[in-house]
Amino acid sequence: MKKIIIINGPNLNLLGNRETDIYGSTTLDEIEQISINKGNELNLKISFFQSNSESEIIELIHKVQNDYDGLIINPAAYTHTSVALLDALKTISKPKIEIHLSNIYNREEFRKSSITSTGVDGMICGFGSLSYILAIEALNGLLVN
């Protein structure tokens, strides 16, 4: 069974309460559960992780090359700020997908640029919690092809 890690950045632990008009009312625990279910359907073992700490996220990315077959990341606000996260992503030669709940191109100017997206294979944004499911399907496609 292939192993996928889904990494969530800062403030995503507050999903369900946080700016629900933008991010919806689904909690991160619920997203974890639907992601695991989708993984079961596709015969993928999903690990789910959230941290508010940039260094913890970087440390985890360093483990991906040896411990996982692919990575999905919602870097949250670090998307727009973190060259360190981009550099970490660039060290991984496994399939990598960036996701966002919201359409970052349809929001404030500072959200329209993603530093981290140049370190991944593709990006899915704007579909709410469905972005996670679409990314799992896309990653599965990259892994079987």
Ligand code: DQA
């Ligand atoms: C987000 C978009 C980011 O701009 C924001 O900082 C987040 C969430 C999203 O999933 O839509 O925290 O990554």
